[in-house]
Amino acid sequence: MSQLSAEHATDIAAESKVFDPDCHPLFREVPSSVEFKKLRKRLLRETRQAISDYKMVPDGASPEKTKWLICLSGGKDSYTLLAVLMDLKWRGLLPVDLIACNLDQSQPGFPQHILPEFFERYEIPNLIVRENTYGIVTDKLPETSTYCSLCSRLRRGILYRTARELGCEAIVLGHHRDDALETFMMNMFHGGRMASMPPKLVNDEGDLMVLRPLMNSSEVDIEKFSKAMEFPIIPCNLCGSQDGLQRVQVKNMLQQWEKETPGRLGIMARALAHVRPSHLHDAQAFDFVGLRPNTGEKGESDQEPCAAAEAMTEKLFGNEF
Secondary structure, rough: OOOOHHHHHHHOOOOOEEEEEOOHHHHHHOOOOOHHHHHHHHHHHHHHHHHOOOOOOOOOOOOOOOEEEEOOOOOOOHHHHHHHHHHHHOOOOOOEEEEEEEEEEOOOOOOOHHHHHHHHHHHOOOOEOOOOOHHHHHHHOOOOOOHHHHHHHHHHHHHHHHHHHHHHHEEEEEHHHHHHHHHHHHHHHHHHOOOOOOOOOOOOOOOOEEEOOOOOOOOOHHHHHHOOOOOOOOOOHHHHHHHOOOHHHHHHHHHHHHOOOOOOHHHHHHHHHOOOOHHHOOOOOOOOOOOOOOOOOOOOOOOOOOHHHHHHHHHOOOOOO
16 A cells, blocks of 8 residues: 555544444444545445345345355454445345454464454454464475465365354455455466456355455555554464565555556456457367357457557547547
């Protein structure tokens, strides 16, 4: 996040607060500004849109039948995820039972009191799971290695097991738009494939959904919201403390693009939902072999699509072409 955005988020948090008894406990004392109200409304709208577009809630869902495990790490993204989903449920817009779950990975110095106190204060159903994944990761990998991959696999396996034990249909993660773009660029740069974080998928065993309802929301908005809500952030001292990670490099690159051309990340995110297989090179995604003239089987356009060229042509010649 840029320094300007961080300072702006701090300004929102410093504003006067209003007490509202007719809402979820998380929102009973929040900033009174119009800006915060717009931010909250935007996050709610974007989350509802993602839930609707990708049909995250099954037909006939109810709190008695449908249960989600909200994975809470103690970072800004997962706090925001929890708050937005709780807000939607309070408003009657999410017919799902929600359980917040934190995986305590036994990291040295981890403040074990923060999340239990947070859950109790805001009356949030929760479960704390304690597993020494920190010891496993540091034992298996040298200090110079990147821990993210192994740590993520261990963590995901424990969360799947917990979700099954609680009878949950899905685990819900706080990944957002910028995470998806970073993953897309990393897959393209380092994996030689075009793939990102899906907003909805089924796990390998086929018995649990993995949902990402914040996929339409920007990290800038989430940072502002988190600061305004004054969430007790818990820093990650495992992978988050390692320098030079590929994801950090990609994040910095994307942030620089956004700084140079505001709005660019939003356009790139929309591209993930507007794919033209006929204008890519994957013969498994599009039937190039069977493509012949006058057969009715053709690409989506007979012209090579280039947004930059189209914009320049329109700028130079208007509607002449």
